Amino acid sequence: SHLPHLIAYTIVGTADDLQQVTQSEVIKFSAGGFRDFTRIAASDPTMWRDVFLSNKDAVLDMLQRFSEDLSQLQRAIRWGDGDALYDRFARTRAIRRSIVDQGQDDAAADFGRKHD
Structure with missing residues (x-):
């Protein structure tokens, strides 16, 4: 269950980085799949930091x-x-x-x- 969180956090960060570099609205115009897949990136960062380090x-x-x-x-x-x-x-x-x-x-x- 840990890997999906790392992937979601990474994909959201990558999309934001791309948005900054290309001066585009990558996240604004992303489709429902992006929203659904990255839902878990809204999880508590303190908890997941501790989970990843503990495991x-x-x-x-x-x-x-x-x-x-x-x-x-x-x-x-x-x-x-x-x-x-x-x-x-x-x-x-x-x-x-x-x-x-x-x-x-x-x-x-x-x-x-x-x-x-």
Whole structure:
């Protein structure tokens, strides 16, 4: 659960940096996907600083794995490997659908799961 926070914080910061450099309104004209994805960047910075520092080794391990996965996607785009991109996107789409099917896309306490 830590990595999405780092990614959201980074994407918002990158968008703002780009906006400053290009003198454009990157964030103002971003679409709903940007808003939805970066929602967690509004989280408490003090708490997340402490969480990241307290879990430094695990966070660094996960960041390394994420960086490797991101590098694979960069290579696929660079080399025009549409099959690799499609396979990754289809796989992760199916995973996302299973998350929703399991009820983990519900804002209710405990994702709306009923307990016996």
